Amino acid sequence: MIRRLYDLAPNWFRQMWPDVVRRRVVLEQYRSLSTKPELLADIALRANLFVPIRAENDRQAWIEEGRRQLAIEIFKMARADIDLLWQQIEKRPSNPGEK
Secondary structure (H helix, E strand, O other), rough: OHHHHHHHHHHHHHOOOOEEEHHHHHHHHHHHHHHHHHHHHHHHHHHHOOOOOOOOOHHHHHHHHHHHHHHHHHHHHOOOHHHHHHHHHOOOOOOOOOO
16 A cells, blocks of 8 residues: 555656646655654654554544554655664653653
8 A cells, every 4th residue: 555655656746746846846845854853753753653553443543544654655755764763763761851
């Protein structure tokens, strides 16, 4: 499913951003995200990317999965290095009050 989604991505971009200049700007802005590993780590944490879904009902599970899929799409568009992303997450204090 994920592979199929990214096979369609170039066509999606051509449809949503028909002006080649604007399309290039959007793609370059996504690529610039790879220089912001802390931001990408935050997106991963907000999307609960590395933990199992523990939803109380189907609707909540669908929402959680949608968040995950969007985070994955952002990482792919940014060409993010997952190892660097994980390093940022591991640097976080385990307790919110720690520095």
